[in-house]
Amino acid sequence: MLRSDVLGGVPHAFSTRDPLDPGAVLPGGVLVRVKQVHSADVVFATEAMTGAPHADAIVTDQPGLLLGIVTADCAPVLLCDPHSGVVAAAHAGWRGAHGGVLENTVAAMVSLGADPAATVAAIGPTIAHPSYEVDGAFRSQFGDEDARFFGAGREGHWQFDLPAYVRHRLGCAGIDRIDDLGQDTYAQPGRFFSFRRATHRAEDTGGRQLSVIGLPE
Structure with missing residues (x-):
């Protein structure tokens, strides 16, 4: 289980291959999940979802709600404005990030009273x-304008920097304090x-990491 100082x-928490116990992160909390579809769509959780x-x-x-998303190369992004008491969890693969899921997440947080200037974000294990x-x-x-996120590769190919692109899109949404844990999912098969x-x-291909964030009662 990994955590972010920010x-x-x-x-x-961000899980590794080892299962993560939500109850150990937020005792008594209710885990809230969505069916992830590589979209830019955001939902509000006000209670446990059926x-x-x-x-x-x-x-x-x-x-009392613990927001959870799963990933296995895409970027798990956890966000919080500790002053307003608003948290978020986002699944940011290249499609979602390119489509605006991070900007939409921050906008949804703002609608609940969050301030982007006070909001912090952590990027968990990703390719x-x-x-x-x-x-x-x-x-x-x-x-x-996105050329800087593509490094030279073999002929006809590039190396894409997904974590840097996610940081960029968070910055576009007004988030300045970002912690990238720097953990490459592809390069660490044992972890x-x-x-x-x-x-x-x-x-x-069914294995997934779970990333969660919530507010205590």
């Missing part, structure tokens, strides 16, 4: 620049699940 005493709405970020100002090779079709989804690594090795 989130301070706010109950939160179903799992399609979305890729969750925001709440309600104590890193040296491990993320992409092709021309992927590169064509991004404009020239993290990685969808891309499992695909390359023809292994089971």
Whole structure:
């Protein structure tokens, strides 16, 4: 279980391959999840959900709820404005980040009283620049203004820096204090699940890390 200094005493955790016990993070809390679909959609959690709405970020100002998202290369992003008591969890793969899921998450937090200037964010384990090779079709989804996130690769390919791109999009949303844990899911098979690594090795691709954040009662 990993934690971020920037989130301070706010109950939160990023799991490794080892299962994470939500009750150890927020005793008595209710875990709230969504069905992630690589979208830019955000939902508000006001109570325990009976179903799992399609979305890729969750925001709440309600104590006792533990917001959870799962990842296996995409970036898990946990956010908090400790002064207003608003927290959020976002699943930021390249599609979601490119589509605005992080900006939408911050906007949802602001609607509950959060201040972007007071909001902090932590980026958990995600696939890193040296491990993320992409092709021309992927590169064509991004404009020239994003060229700095693509490093040289083998012919016809690039190395995409997803964590740096996520930091950039958080900055576009007004978030200045960002902690990137710097943990490459692909490069650490004994510690993290990685969808891309499992695909390359023809292994089971079902493993996921769980990332959670909540407000105590």
